[in-house]
């Protein structure tokens with residue numbers, strides 16, 4: 422039987438995530454990644470990245486944020 426892979430739920434509307442994100446200065450999002458192309462707003466690896474940008478982790482943002490597995494701190 423094949424397992425279907427699905428993305429885990431976004432933490433964006435989890436109050437604890439938002440509280441700890443602010444409290445500890447959690448760094449997340451393409452804008453802080455070494456592969457972010459500032460000139461275009463895209464990803465050097467050409468990944469679709471709207472859901473990985475900082476704004477996607479704000480409460481009720483669309484698309485909902487998800488963590489990128491290639492993220493490398495800039």
Ligand code: SF4
Nearest residue numbers: 451454457464489491
């Ligand atoms: S590697 Fe991931 S986190 Fe980095 S810019 Fe590309 S999509 Fe964003």
